[in-house]
Amino acid sequence: MSWNSRIAAGFGAAALCSALMAPAAAQDVLKIGASVSLSGPFAREGQLLRDGYDLWRDTVNAKGGVKVGDRTYKVEIVYYDDESKAPTSARLTEKLISEDKVSFLFGPYSSGIATATAAISERYRVLTLTPMATANSLYARGYKYIFTPSPLADAGLHPLLSLATTFSPKPTRVAIVGPDDLFPNVTSAGAVKKAQEMGLEVVYADKYPKTATDLSAVATQIKSAAPDIVLATGYAQDTILLFKSMQELRVQPKMLGVAMSIGVEDFRTALGASAEGLMGVDYWVPTLSYQDPLFGDSKGFAKAFEAKYRKPPTYHAASGAAAGVVLQLALEKAGRLDSDAVRSAMLALRGQTFYGPVEFNEQGVNVKATLNASQIVGGEPKVIYPESVREVAPVFPRQQH
Template structure:
């Protein structure tokens, strides 16, 4: 089997984190009928491992809180939560296999989607076939939700909800920005958001002087960055995952490539990005689907946004970012849907998700007819003095966009 020993199984009971490495897993602390099992295919090893760690943190925090409260209420009975993890090693075909395994061999009740838009879309063909409600924590591309599926739901708004406000901010605060260069990882989400950036730029009168893709696993961007430098764009926009963007930013510094506006999605949302780059992260802008500065009074298990942030800090000794928060939200939404349905019947829980209209610690949650959330205004932010500072929306604005990078 492709499943690594590292990630064969993780079980979340109460605040106790059981080891992932035991072959065959460990015996449950409750009988099977008292447990709700949620499958979580994740790229725990391979280049996407940093992102997988974040999702796992969010899932585990929710499970710990749910079990600390006695479990999920289902028709007057409490069910404890068990999360079953499978490592698909940052390989999309293996994500599909992992999803099938979780359904047919591990007999999970529900599913968290695979990481990212590409793997989530591929794996959803399996969960849809078996009619297993699936909440995708990190899939924003509209191509994930254009399949007419009934059992797939996602907690990220479409990509243009990030690029449109970002472009409007740049146009308003940096009117001399006339040219943008766009470089995208050739993967569903990074490429889709780059394409939305291209549309947003053109719609706002900004010339796209460069648009190119780099292959997954690229270890050197220097030649492409040199080409971008020769075009003298006032805005450089690069998409990818954490390791991709760290490499690109370091090579920009090596070549002394500067521009009034440098945007990277989605690495700057992560503290690891800031820590790894130090001063080179300064003034890099980005956008994400959530920020700790938000202030919602939710009806979910976490309640206020500040309470979620507090619990996360206590458990992980760090500030939560949008990936961890979205993963925790997926667990909280399953809990709300199950309790509202009064059942763990998959169709009843699916219907409860489809009808959901609730305020959570993450923000208001309502799914469109295609299963994608359509009720949020994602924050735009910039690294300033070593911290992400929100510049949009106005309700949680912490500062204005600054021009120039080190």
Template sequence: MLRRTFNSLMVSVALFSLGAGAAIAEETLKVGVSASKTGPLTAGATAVYWPNMQLWVHDVNQKGGIKVGEKLLKVELVEYDDKSGPEEAVKNIQRLATVDKVDFIVAPYTTGINLAAAPLIARYGYPQLIATGNANELETFVKRWPNSFWLLGKASDMSTGVVGTLKTLRDKGQIGNKVALAHVGEAFGLEMIQSAKPAFKTAGFDIVYETSYPIGTQDLAPIISGAKAAKADAFVAFSYPPDTFALTEQAQIQGLNVDAFYVGVGGALSGYAKRFAKQAEGVLAMGGINPADRAYKDYRERHKQVTGQEPDYWASPVVYASLQILQQAIEKVGSKDRAAVTKAISSGTFDTVIGKVSFNNNMLGRVWTVGQWNNGVLQGVNGLGVDGANAPIKKPAWN
């Protein structure tokens, strides 16, 4: 009797173990992610990039997963910190591809890191859906790396958007002709200034002050004092989030009361409006959105519910859209075949939170370039192929 009971117990344990093993070995879709969790790029990545990874995995897995052929596979994220540096990002991607053997890799955060990682991502055959970067000469880039897709368009789209917005204000007699320019000395800032300077000159603006600063610079007061001394009518900074906040603070402290004040990445963050409150009114920033768009409103509410954070008014929905595109391409192909998925991305049309998306020569032709803060919302005032733009207005003086 004891022996029969013991044998029954051992059979039960064996069956339990087999069941547990089967659960552990359940097939998933492994998706690799490398982006900043430490270093100077952390603020932007924490606000824009990582929450959308969380939201997407939640949304996909809540519905049972991604349909791959006859299987419904839940997403398993494999995450690494690139420490805000391209060298670490390259090492992470190498590990994701060769050690973790992930099925797909999400494009990294920022222009510079995407440019640095592109050759390695291409070598391993992963599609690279770049939602937080832009550059000039993209035709040459995508010809060399045809697996790369650019959702924010060219840097020149952004810079000419700024120039066009200031020209509209000037033509209305709301601002003068003198512009002060500043840019972060990193790939993003260099790409932006390269296309902005000739565009300003072609439009007849007078660049009365120009400077650059290293990424991670703490003291930006000299930049504002230089622009003030030059008696600029408009201030334009192609900046990253910490710089965007610091330059705005210094402009208020020093009383740089230009009629147009523009900042780069980070100016579209919900935290920008919270930090500066009424002082944010009339500030121009890279990005923008049509806040009345139903898809964006639904996405924004879901983002807050799942992540506990408000998304920004520019890149956040673009990051999420890039993940939707990847998911829909995988489901269309019905397999983890990366080459086939890349081909499906290049030729397909996708339903996303930023509308229907399709690529022309691996570039997205619809993008917001400039927004302006109005009652706590960054309303788009300039863009390509987008609807719902408002007319820009002269910025009120700092209170």
């Protein structure tokens, strides 16, 4: 089937394209709310997520707005800073709904925070896109109004483990470590289970307080376990601290990987030369061939992002923009703003965005979501897995620093 027929069958591209070309005059406003972390420990990731939300808004508005039924809407996003705190985000989410009167919500960064906000949006029956909240438990609560275009957390390190089994000689001893928080805990548990299923020996699996400021004891424990592979499930800030502690103690595994942050520029900058050879999981990379009617394809999104922000996009930003595309497609399909109608349209979507394939189950999980892996080569992340989108061959063992 051709790309055009795939999109037409899955999303109704003709209707969407006509919506994008509709005149901007006398438009109504589609108000979307977003409580995201713009300060606190998740500020890096929260800003990247907001960048994606904003690029979708600006792109769709520049093309005429969103067509819903016989009306065309200009998109407005109302933001609040949740300060990386779940109670604050829950309070601000209620404010967005009850005071700002938003029609839909874009979710926060962090599964822990989203667990708090989802209870609010569910009570008010406000449909929410949560691209960077992927803990399995969030989607096992029976909620009807949350949807994520991203893969769930328990599979977050599977690409790196699968890649490890292809190396010769095969690394066999694995250490898995991260902060005691919802997403890292789910990712760690999924990685331990997968590693054991693959016949790898998990020689260390532990967590540290998410507010820890000294991880030298953790690094010492990892060194004593003598792993071939160290996989970190933490966020940018604590992972930098962990890796610097490991470097000071000369902990030098053959393979070093992260579940997050591989594409975050200031994460790599903070690690300096020691970032070379680091592997990490990406939810999205620009070399993917997925397509949609708004950005065209992954390269088209990357080009638009670089034109606006003067830097390459990360998967955090891509997931945010993809959430907007998915909502837009569901709105066009539903033909009205009612959350239940849009939810039904969301469940009926079949096709692609530039971010990847889309098909939601009743729990709001994208059952077609994909994962990739990259490695820092020459200071920049390059795709190494799967082989179908590989930019460079993986370097193993990692050069010691």
